[in-house]
Amino acid sequence: MTEKKMGIINRCLPHGSAHGRESLDLTLAMSAFNESISLFFIGDGVYQLLAGHSPADILQKHYQPLFKMLELYDIENIYVCSASLRQRRLTTEMLIIEVTPLAREQLQVKLAEQQQLLSF
Amino acid sequence: MDNQKTKFSVVVTGAPYGSQSASSAYQFCAAATLAGHEIAGVFFYQEGVLNASQLVSPATDEINLPDLWATLAKQYQFPLEVCVSAALRRGVVDQQEAKQLSLAQFNLKSPFVLSGLGQLAELSANCDRLVQF
């Protein structure tokens, strides 16, 4: 048994589906067993990190604060698609955690480094 | 690697009915075993946990995907792991959880088992290829 380099890709807006939350749950749980996890936020997935979620009025769980746990769990490779940010008029300063913005070519390189990928 | 045995772990995120993705996952697993490869295990997450309900009751002339999973898993001796937190949220419960939560019923189908995400970590570490549906 060997730990695999795992990339977890987030592609969905929060709250309309449970993809974002279940991806984060999986990431935090997996980090106890695997120290080689990289996170990717592409397309609408960048909205997972946009500061200021307040979903109480739509009967959804406010899970955004849990993203702060990533640092405590030693998940440091957090990549965001800079084109997706630009297209949505967002900047890295508007996000709740520190991330590394990457251009598409750089994202391709990072994805190719992973041995396993899960996308949500 | 082409001519030797490959060990697959498979992640299923779709319900047994309503979308095709769990059927695709099953067909992939069936093909992999047919080709002589090994399934380390199947992990059911998100809507995929509904594959583990023994209450799924399609018409008699239709495919019963939970039955197909159970048969394939028994035949090729691989585990069907169901994420417990995703399952409880969607009403898939085993006897022990039902007791703990004071629920009147349980519905987990054998040989599916409830397990934590740690089990996915094990399947991930213990395979040559991880495939998601």
Place this chain on the structure above:
Amino acid sequence: MLLHTVKTSPFQTLAISNCLDLLADGDTLLLIEDAVVASQADHPLYAQLKLLADQGRLMVLDADLEARGIQNRIGTRCSYLDFVALVIKHQSQLAW
């Protein structure tokens, strides 16, 4: 090298478009489920898919074409056994 699998129609979601944005040189795209329609219909990404097909990097799941009565114009038809072999051939799979 990645094997990208897409399962939705380009008329319904942007999965194929998003996938093509991140598709690297050695990667392969396998169309499954509703996405097989992209190998037959005219849509804005057809020309890009045809280029991939010309390089032998576009696969289409045969059973999903048959099921929908669709005849592909581009891409290599493949079986589930070929799907298994494709996963083995690539380092990882990315499900869109």
